[in-house]
Amino acid sequence: MNAQAASADDDGQAGAAQKADAGAWLAVAAGTIGSFMATLDISIVNAALPTIQGEVGASGTEGTWISTAYLVSEIVMIPLTGWFVRTLGLRNFLLICASFFTLFSVLCGLSSSLPMMIVGRIGQGFAGGALIPTALTIVATRLPPAQQTMGTALFGMTVIMGPVIGPLLGGWLTENVSWHYAFFLNVPVCAGLLALLLLGLHHEKAHWAGLLDADWLGIFGLAAGLGGLTVVLEEGQRERWFESEFIIILSLVAAVGFAALLLAQVVSREPVIQLKVLRNRSFGAVFLMMLAVGMILFGVMYMIPQFLAMVSGYNTEQSGYVLLLQGLPTVFLMPLMPKLLEIVDVRALVIGGLLCFGIACFINMDLTSQSVGTTFVASQLLQGVGLALAMMSLNQAAISSVPTELAGDASGLFNAARNLGGSIGLAMISTFQDRRLTYHTEVLGSATTANSPMGQDYLRQIAGALRGSGGDTAMQAMGAFAQQVQLQALVMTYNDLFWIFGVVVACAIPLAFLLKPLPKGAHIAMH
Structure with a gap:
């Protein structure tokens, strides 16, 4: 009888352990909001960057530091987060970071000079970088295994939707309100975040001595x-x-x-971080594939608005709507991913996601000077499917490939790989765009000179269209001819860039075969 009672008690406790209380879900909500704001601030400012540069007195080259300062400080903080949590305690650390994120957001919004803005962005980056991996820590520590799937799906959507919504929201605020509110928007959200952290997380004693022994x-x-x-x-x-x-x-x-x-x-x-996890065959493969995913995520999100602005004449808000398309498949697929990971081999899901990335890039290789936002609909939807399949599958493969005690280090490296991949992708775009534009301009210029029969016919057509407009029609026609050569060279350059990114993804696909299958019956969770 006693044995039966004990068994019944154990069953009751096990059943209770499978359901998180309201406080746990408040904590998960806090982590989700924090990671969303941190990822949103990567891209929301890019849409407003030309306007901000003018108001803080920065040149185009100097203005890039407004974005660079955030990325650099964020990528440094992400791997350090695990050590800070162990030293200060999760709630203490997040309260500090959320408070500083708010203060530095206000500083950015009030900035009247470039140094002031850069200081604010550095502070934002350090505080925001901590909010991304700790969201996973909250899911892993506050939710029981049976409910972690929902928490991880929420996190997955925020990591993807933040950079997607950022350009649209930043563009809309800049066009209709003011760029200052791209930063002030964080204040009420972070106030709610602080309240959720206080309600949802338990106080932990800080180990200040760890700062000395660090x-x-x-x-x-x-x-x-x-x-x-x-x-x-x-x-x-x-x-x-x-x-x-x-x-x-x-x-x-x-x-x-x-x-x-x-x-x-x-x-x-x-x-401070165990690099030995990179020697693990499966995790090493995940790390390299995540670099490729980061390159695509940030690289394509940079190229499409640039193309639409320079070739199609779109403003930042219009470009933002095009980028938003890739978020639609993510919203629908993310809640299904935990179940898919249970019934489909993780390697197949990763390969499927990378194939979607590659095909999306190759679809964009046929751009012309007449291409507009609708040209990117198919590729953006396909990339959204790829993000949903690849991001969560790679995260789960990363965590399942390392011992539990190294999960924090793996999470830090995993998230750092995404941002580092983005930096590599943007560096590739900057380098190849400059060189391929020069190459195509020279080739087109030599093939269609003003003295060639084709060039003469084109000049006559332009001159005829300009007749009656006043001025030297011959010189105007020559100027229009040169602009058309430059425009066509630019379009060809973007086609080359999409081809390069497609090849990068294709080269990453074989790495998926190095992954280990997920343990049968294991609960899907990200840490």
Whole structure:
């Protein structure tokens, strides 16, 4: 009888453990909102960047630091988050980060000079970088295994939808209200976030002594290595790469940083991040594929608005609606992903997602000077399917490939790979766009000179259309001829860029065969 009673009690406790209380869901809501705001602020400012540059007195080159400052500080913070959580406690750390994210958002919104804006963006990046991986920590620690699938689906949508909605929201605010509200928008949201954190997370005692015993060599190495590398990738083309003393110095800083990080793996009792997870065949493959996914996610989201602005004459708000298309399949597929991961081999899902990415890129290789937003509908929807399939599948493959005690390190590296991939992708675009544009302009210019029969016919057509407009029609026709050559060269350059990104994805697909199948009957969760 006692045994039966004990068994009944155990069953009752097990049943209760399968349902999270209201406080747990408040915590999950806080993590979801935090990660959404952090990812949103990567792209929301890009839409308003030309306007911001003018108001803070920055040139085009100087203005890029408004985006670069955020990306660099965020990518440095993401891998450090696990150590901060262990030292300060999850609630303490998130309350600090949410508060600083709010304060630095206000500083950005009030900025009247470039240095003031850059300081604000650096602070935003450090605080926001902590909000992304900790969202997964909340799901893993506050929800029972049976309900973690819902929490991870919510997180997956925020990570994808943040960068997608950002350009549209930033463009709309800039066109209809003011760019300042791209930052002030964070204030009421973060106020709600702070309330949810206080209600949903338990207080944990901070281990302040951990600051003294920390792996400071590794922390320095991580900051210098990732920070230096990201700046080199972001600014390399503008500075003409290694023709610039600035890029050479930063490259040396990054090299020293990574060397210090590797040394810390040997000499530190508890390294700030365990790089040994990269030696795991399955996780190493995930890391490389996530670099490719980051390249596509951020690279394509940069190329399409640029093409629509320069070729089709779209404003930022109109381009934002085109980018929003890729979020539609994500919204529908993300809730289904936990079930798909249970019944379909994770390798098949990853390959399917990468194939969608590659096909989407190759579809965009037939752009013309007449292409408009509707041209990108099919590719954007296909990329949305790819994001839903690949992102969550890769995350789950990453976590299942490492021991539980290394899940935090794996999560940090996984999220850092996404952002680092984005920086690599943008660096590739900047470099190849410059070189391929020069190449196509020279080829078209030599093939269709004003002295060739085709060039003469075209000039006569333009001159006829301009007759009666006043001025020197011959000179106007020559100017229009040169503009048309430049426009066609630009379109051909974008076709080349989409081909390059499609090839990158194709090269990443074989890595999926290195993944391990998920354990049968295992609960799907991301940490």
